[in-house]
Amino acid sequence: MQAPLILASASPRRRELLLEAGYRFEVDPSDVVEPDPAPGDSPVEYAIRLAWRKAHAVAARRGAGLILAADTVCAVGPEILNKPIDRADAERMIRLQEGRDTEVVTGLCLYRADRQAWVGAAERSIVRFRPLTDVERAAYLDSNRWEGKSGGYGVQDRDPFVSVSRGSFSNVVGLPMERLAGLLAEFPRLAT
Numbered sequence: 363m364q365a366p367l368i369l370a371s372a373s374p375r376r377r378e379l380l381l382e383a384g385y386r387f388e389v390d391p392s393d394v395v396e397p398d399p400a401p402g403d404s405p406v407e408y409a410i411r412l413a414w415r416k417a418h419a420v421a422a423r424r425g426a427g428l429i430l431a432a433d434t435v436c437a438v439g440p441e442i443l444n445k446p447i448d449r450a451d452a453e454r455m456i457r458l459q460e461g462r463d464t465e466v467v468t469g470l471c472l473y474r475a476d477r478q479a480w481v482g483a484a485e486r487s488i489v490r491f492r493p494l495t496d497v498e499r500a501a502y503l504d505s506n507r508w509e510g511k512s513g514g515y516g517v518q519d520r521d522p523f524v525s526v527s528r529g530s531f532s533n534v535v536g537l538p539m540e541r542l543a544g545l546l547a548e549f550p551r552l553a554t
């Protein structure tokens with residue numbers, strides 16, 4: 363029997379991506395409090411660990427189902443950018459990324475709750491971030507579109523200063539759909 367798919371996420375973007383791709387699933391957010399990266403954490407290590415924590419929390423609570431969780435972070439060199447805590451933090455993140463190619467990593471975890479079996483993966487994309495004028499930056503920050511988004515921007519919002527220059531677009535939005543399909547195909551026993 364097929365294990366029901368449960369999306370352990372409060373992100374409306376992840377829900378939309380899964381719906382658009384035709385998956386049937388339930389949503390049950392994890393409520394995991396995301397710790398800051400540990401010193402020396404790479405974006406990949408950090409994102410996979412958080413995805414695992416989110417999936418594990420929901421698996422432990424429910425005891426059944428195939429739990430899907432993800433975590434998306436941006437990175438500029440060694441610095442990992444999570445969701446801005448306020449406007450000033452969003453401005454710091456935006457300024458740091460302006461004029462650069464930045465990295466976006468999504469960690470994924472598929473966790474089979476009744477067997478406590480799981481697989482994890484991470485996908486990397488590159489986003490090109492053009493410099494903003496002071497007026498553009500202030501208008502963007504006033505829009506509050508940075509809220510709840512790693513790195514303080516949403517590539518899906520069509521703001522003209524960001525574009526995906528390499529890798530998966532859906533990965534940047536929060537769920538690498540090609541990689542997810544690949545994992546489900548590679549580990550069919552997780553779902554059956």
Ligand SMILES: Cc1cn([C@H]2C[C@H](O)[C@@H](COP(=O)(O)OP(=O)(O)OP(=O)(O)O)O2)c(=O)[nH]c1=O
Pocket residue numbers: 370371372373374375376391392393396416432433434435436445466510511512513515516517518534535536
């Ligand atoms: C870089 C980028 C991130 N994001 C979003 C995706 C995620 O929702 C968010 C990163 O935070 P996450 O901690 O990955 O996810 P979340 O807190 O929104 O939801 P949950 O933990 O319950 O799954 O940033 C975009 O929507 N567009 C972008 O271009």
